[in-house]
Amino acid sequence: MAQKVSGVVKDETGKPVTGATVALVKASDSATVKFAVTKAGGEYSFTAMPAGTYRVKSTSTGFSNAYSEVLAVATEDVSVADVQMKKLTADLNAVVVTAKKPMVEIKADKTVLNVEGTINAVGSDALELLRKSPGVMVDKDDNLSLSGKNGVRIYIDGKPSPLSGADLADYLKSMQSSNVEAIEIITNPSAKYEAAGNAGIINIRLKKNKNLGTNGSANAGWGIGNYPKYNAGLSLNNRNAKTNLFGTYNYNYNKGLGTIDSYRTAADTIFDGYTKMINRNIGHSYKAGMDYFINSKQTIGVMVNGNISNGSMNTDSKTDIIFQPTKTDVRKLQAY
Incomplete structure (x- = not known):
């Protein structure tokens, strides 16, 4: 894919804003797709994003957050989205840093x-x-x-x-x-x-957990796209003045969909193809180890980590083959 979104981030006077964090977000739910940082002239660019509708969000110290207009990015599109940022003003009698x-x-x-x-x-x-x-x-x-x-x-x-x-x-x-x-x-x-x-x-x-004593945490997440995905994890830690014992375990399930459309001609024949790919991945990862604090600046330790994964992909392809030797003689075959 060759989609590209680029532009310039400027302040109210037209001066470029250097070093601003720029995020390409989905227009539907503001989910972040990609990050970039503006160059010396305020320029930024994003490439190879899926077709869809987006906005560009810009943040920088001393400025309020700014957004571009909604962009509709289609295949092979090159879109331009300039962003204007507004400087923050503060009441010097009531400044909280x-x-x-x-x-x-x-x-x-x-x-x-x-x-x-x-x-x-x-x-x-x-x-x-x-x-x-x-x-x-x-x-x-x-x-x-x-x-x-x-x-x-x-x-x-x-x-x-x-x-x-x-x-x-x-x-x-x-x-x-x-x-x-x-x-x-x-x-x-x-x-x-x-x-x-x-x-x-x-x-x-x-x-890394730096709290003394024994502590731990558990987390779980769930998401939905074309298919649901979810994850869960557990982390335990025991730390004292000289040693730190730690361990984590994570589980991840992800299922995704990909499609490819193709269309080509050769002499008097048309090949119209469609491929659907469904991939599934189940992952288990773990980490366990120990640190020994020699002094405030020196630490030695040992750690074991690894992962076990099981993935698969199912592919379903279909190609329509259309012969067109003359305008009145058209035959159509399907190949699976």
């Missing part, structure tokens, strides 16, 4: 998508979070690319994941978004990372 992490942070060496404490922390999985992340593309086969380049390496808490391909996708689907603190997107990895991954590094930081 609060600190809150932005959804997307631009740092010298990486871009960070903050997940904890946001709407993205509920009812999703790590692969869906990557679909929304700036510069990250996930194709129909769940392969990852970064800024249009293949060969992305996935790290978990700063350690390279040994998984790749379908195994990596299944693992990311089984990782609930409620367990993710942030996603770091590193297009130019430093020496601390391995040289592998010429497209860059995506480091997924998982949440």
